[in-house]
Amino acid sequence: xxxxxxxxxxxxxxxxxxxxxxxAFEAFVSVDDYMAASRAERLSFLAGxxxxxxxxxxxxxxxxxxxxxxxERIIDCTAPMKIEEIETLFTAWLEQNRAEWDxxxxxxxxxxxxxxxx
Numbered sequence: 456x457x458x459x460x461x462x463x464x465x466x467x468x469x470x471x472x473x474x475x476x477x478x479a480f481e482a483f484v485s486v487d488d489y490m491a492a493s494r495a496e497r498l499s500f501l502a503g504x505x506x507x508x509x510x511x512x513x514x515x516x517x518x519x520x521x522x523x524x525x526x527e528r529i530i531d532c533t534a535p536m537k538i539e540e541i542e543t544l545f546t547a548w549l550e551q552n553r554a555e556w557d558x559x560x561x562x563x564x565x566x567x568x569x570x571x572x573x
Contacts, residue, residue, distance in 0.1 A: 486549055486556040486563065497542050504561045505533070505541065525569055532572035544571055 484500060492500065508526050517523040533541060548567040549556070555563055 484560045486560050489560040498538050501542050501545060502538055504564050529568040529572050533568055
């Protein structure tokens with residue numbers, strides 16, 4: 456059930472990203488590519504993902520109220536963090552959740568910080 460919910464949430468996130476075409480490419484970065492990237496590339500990627508979610512949230516474009524509420528809570532929770540902290544938490548979560556690596560890295564951002572910000 457949790458896996459199915461996560462896949463539905465990931466699909467919703469990926470569908471939501473089409474409204475931000477300049478940053479939509481971030482939805483297609485695999486976890487393997489993310490993990491192989493330099494720290495500077497990871498920081499840049501995560502800054503783009505964070506900005507994309509924030510922009511979509513501000514515009515009210517998430518198709519699901521539950522997803523919108525989750526993203527709003529994540530943004531509020533992570534706003535005081537430095538991008539380096541976000542990268543450390545995200546990378547640690549990925550390392551602990553290898554079963555999720557078949558998803559796009561950007562969609563896993565929500566799961567990471569949904570867990571962290573509760």
